Amino acid sequence: MTINFILSSVLFLALIQTSIASGIAIYWGQNGNEATLNDTCASGRHTYVNLAFLNKFGNNQIPELNLAGHCNPSINGCTIVSPEIKICQKLGVKIMLSIGGGKGNYSLASKKDAKDVARYLWNNYLGGRSTSRPLGNAVLDGIDFDIELGSSLYYDDLAKFLKNKSKGRAKKKVYLTAAPQCPFPDRLLGTALNTGLFDNVWVQFYNNPPCQYTTNNTDNLKNSWTTLVNARKIFLGLPAAPQAAGSGFIPVDVLTGEIIPVIKKSRKYGGVMLWSKFWDEQSGYSASVLKSV
Template sequence: MENEGTLIETCVTVNYAFVNEGGAGSYSLTSSEDARQVTIYLWNNLLSGHSSNRLLGNAVLDGVDFYIEGVSNLHWDDLARYLKGYSKRGKKVYLTAAPQCPFPNAWIGDALKTGFFDYVWVQFYNNPPCQYTQGALSNLEDAWKQWTLSIPATKIFLGLPAALQVAGSGFILAIDLSSSVLPAIKGSNRYGGVMLWSKYYDNLDRYNSSIKSHV
C-alpha cells in the first residue's frame, strides 16, 4: 500500500482491523491442540490479550481473516472455534475468510460450516467454472447461490479483481457489474457488498469509484 507508513502505524489508525491468516506458503495445523496454541498466540500478540512483545505494539486488531490455499484442510474449524470462544471475554472476535469460488471449498470448507464466520469474501476470479465471463453470467450466478444458500455466514461478499492486470481471468467491466451482475445477486439477504483485490491497483485505476454507487 502506498503512503500508509509502517504496519504498526497503519494498524493504530484503526482503518484496518484484521490479521490475515494464511496466503501463499507452506503452513498447516497438526491437531486440535495445535489450533488452540495458535489461538492463544494470536489472542495475546494481535488481539485483545496481553504480551510483553506484541507484534504491532499497542495496536489491537478486531479479528482474523482465513486465507487458506494449500498443504492441509485439517483443524481450521478448530482454530475458528477457539478464536470465536474468546468473544465470551467481552470483545467480539470477528472471523472472516477469503476462499476461492469453487464450492465446496477444498481447504476451509469444514471451517465455514461451523457458523462462526461473520463475513466471507469469495474470490470470483481465476476460476472460469464459477466466474463471470463477458456476456455469460450463469457460472457466477450459480456459484453465488451455492455460497449464499450453504454457508451460515452473516454476509457473503463478491470478491473481484480491481484491475485487469490483477488476475489471470475474472475481471468485470464496471458497466457489466452494475447492469448485469449486481442486479442478479443483490436480492440475497446474505449479500454484503463487493470485495476488491488489490488496494494498490484500485488506487491506480479507481475501480471502486466507478462501482460504489451501485454496490
C-alpha cells in the first residue's frame, strides 16, 4: 500500500465526515409528482430523507402509511420503494420514517399504547421482523417525530421504548429525529425532546410568526435559534419555496448571507431541513444553498 493511497483514503474519509457533520434534510412522499426516491438521493444534496408520513397510529388503530401518489400501501404497493431505500443508504443518505404530519388520525392513549406502537415500528420498519412490512425488507435508519395534532402525552415513552428496542439488537444505529415548532418548548413535542434521546431536531421556523423570518427582520429567528433544545444537532427547518408554507420563506441571499453565518457558530448546528422535495424541485432551493449549508 503506497503512502499516496493512504493519504488519499484519509482525505476521502475526512470529506465524508465533513459532509455528515452538516447537511440538508428533506421531506419526501407527499406529492406523487416529485422526483423518485432514487433521484432524490442521487442528487447528492441531502443527508437525511424523511418518508412522509405514517399518519395513522395509536389508540388500537391499525397503523397506515400515506405516501400520496407514490404508491398504495393498502395493496402492498409500497414495497417497490424498498430497493430505492437501500440504494439511498449505500450513497450515505439516512432514510427516516416520519410519523404524524398535519393531516391524519394519531395519538397515544397510554404508556402501553406507546410500547405497542414502538413494537410495531420496530418490527415493520426497523430491525425487527414482520410478514407485513409496508416498505419491504429495507431497514430504515430511524423514526422522525412530526407530531402536529392531538395530545402531547406519551411521546416521551415512545422515544424511550424505541431506544430500548434498538439497544443491543440493532445491527446499526437507530436515529430519532423530530420536527417541533420554533416557539419552544413545543406544545406537543417538548416533553419528548426533554428526554435527550433525539439525535437531530429540525425546528420548523415557518408558519410561526413570533420566531420565523419576516421581510427585513432576521432577529426573531436568530434569537429563537439560541433557545436550548436537548438534542445532538439542530437543523433550521424552512419551506423550500414561497408556496410551500403560509409564511416563513427565506430568500437564498438572506439565508446564506445573514442567517447561516450566525447559526453556524453554534456547536449544535446541523444544517437545514426543507419542506418538501416537490417544492424544492420548483425552486432549486437546496442546490442554491448547499455550499453555504
